[in-house]
Amino acid sequence: MADNKEDQKFCLREVLDVFKSCLTENKEVVIDHYVAGWRGLVRFMNSLGSVFSFISKDAVTKIQIMVNHRSGENAKHYATIQSMVKYELENGLVDLTKQGSFPTSGCRTLLRLHRALRWLELFLERLRTSTEDSKTCVMCADAYNESLAQYHPWIIRKAAGVAFFALPGRPTFFEVMNVGPPEQVVAMLGDALPLISEVYQVTEELYSKHNLLDLP
Numbered sequence: 001m002a003d004n005k006e007d008q009k010f011c012l013r014e015v016l017d018v019f020k021s022c023l024t025e026n027k028e029v030v031i032d033h034y035v036a037g038w039r040g041l042v043r044f045m046n047s048l049g050s051v052f053s054f055i056s057k058d059a060v061t062k063i064q065i066m067v068n069h070r071s072g073e074n075a076k077h078y079a080t081i082q083s084m085v086k087y088e089l090e091n092g093l094v095d096l097t098k099q100g101s102f103p104t105s106g107c108r109t110l111l112r113l114h115r116a117l118r119w120l121e122l123f124l125e126r127l128r129t130s131t132e133d134s135k136t137c138v139m140c141a142d143a144y145n146e147s148l149a150q151y152h153p154w155i156i157r158k159a160a161g162v163a164f165f166a167l168p169g170r171p172t173f174f175e176v177m178n179v180g181p182p183e184q185v186v187a188m189l190g191d192a193l194p195l196i197s198e199v200y201q202v203t204e205e206l207y208s209k210h211n212l213l214d215l216p
């Protein structure tokens, strides 16, 4: 039988493990793994219902842009975030101050996913420390307001807020993660979070060093 990823049962541990494998020994971030991590998360989000499809569409578009870079004629320059930044900056392939010739630059596209990774980190930390009666929609909204929201216009913030209300409660959410009983979910999040944070920090420092944190 064909190996169809869409038919496989989602397991959050496997997805977070992909993020854990993003960093090389030299602390470079491997784009293939980074993108694979996002793909897994989008699959999880899709399983939560069609109210999230406007979010997953945008994430898929950005994932696809990175996949295209990785399969184009300059693929080797897109092996890690570090090599991508060097290549695009040295060759003037990034719109630095206003949108123009390079709407699909790797630097710009990855920055959007990078900001979303901060949301993920904050959300997972809230889930990890939550109690049985904590509300996923509140945790998600708080994490969003502390991170991604500042980059989104009013209309997107409103739509995101509506979508968060459709999140299932904590018990169902933990079930869909398919990791095991709540104690195991908490332990797994405790293992995964420091590595996700490290990927975020390494990227943040790299973008900051090159003044890329506000790319239009």
Ligand SMILES: CCCCCCCC/C=C\CCCCCCCC(=O)N[C@@H](COP(=O)(O)O)[C@H](O)/C=C/CCCCCCCCCCCCC
Pocket (backbone or CB within 6 Å): 012, 041, 042, 044, 045, 048, 052, 054, 055, 056, 058, 059, 112, 113, 115, 116, 119, 124, 127, 140, 144, 148, 151, 152, 156, 160, 167, 177, 216
């Ligand atoms: C147990 C925890 C598992 C959590 C699983 C979460 C799964 C999340 C999967 C994907 C997250 C979405 C990533 C969204 C990337 C957004 C990038 C972005 O900011 N795009 C905007 C700017 O792009 P440009 O216009 O500059 O090209 C774009 O305008 C955004 C449009 C869509 C709305 C984005 C709302 C983001 C909300 C993030 C929370 C997701 C909640 C999912 C809940 C499970």
